């Protein structure tokens with residue numbers, strides 16, 4: 001069994017980003033900038049936003065964290081986004097989710113300039129991914145793809161099963177796997193005989209937010225098991241996969257924490273660098 005070490009893989013990608021940021025500064029006098037907006041006091045969101053800010057500092061990306069009170073109105077948030085859309089120092093914009101219930105999340109995400117949408121949640125970027133034009137792609141599923149690539153796991157012709165159909169992970173994950181020529185199924189809460197579908201998978205991605213949901217009877221011996229879940233149980237982080245028992249069956253597996261999580265943050269920086277180049281009209285390789 002191969003343990004897929006997210007921290008190690010993220011460090012490799014991060015070095016590439018540091019090099020890219022330095023090159024952009026030296027050759028074009030530009031520092032990529034990321035703005036993260038957080039509305040309210042959700043404790044998990046605060047932790048995630050803090051990590052994003054720290055990762056910017058570590059890679060030389062300019063970072064602005066905009067903290068707004070929970071009672072911020074939709075109109076106020078929309079006008080904050082208008083300012084950031086026009087701010088030349090800011091190349092990437094992320095609105096931390098979930099937003100307070102009185103705010104219409106769709107309306108907010110639609111307001112982000114698509115070429116600054118480092119989350120890849122704007123309908124234009126979602127549509128582009130659906131037709132195989134990968135521009136700004138959601139960070140977590142893109143991180144899973146990078147992890148598989150760097151670990152030398154090929155997707156061509158493989159059976160891939162994604163558990164979960166969220167817009168943040170499940171659906172973009174399925175599209176990315178499909179565009180790499182995997183044969184893809186998406187399972188969800190209404191799927192009949194979910195365990196049997198999962199047992200077909202050479203690559204099984206769990207993204208349903210249910211602690212320890214995936215058990216060994218759902219895993220083909222030797223399968224690659226990717227756990228996107230972050231669940232808090234008794235103040236401990238656990239994934240969607242019952243790691244202790246599934247690792248005995250899997251060919252490779254990601255731990256929680258230390259698996260997909262570190263990739264998500266690094267892919268946000270990757271997208272910020274990519275967005276900056278898009279805005280400057282530079283090819284991605286520069």
Ligand code: GUN
Pocket residue numbers: 094095096097098119139140168
């Ligand atoms: N909250 C949990 N995951 C995410 C994410 O990928 N992006 C944003 N903006 N908020 C999140």
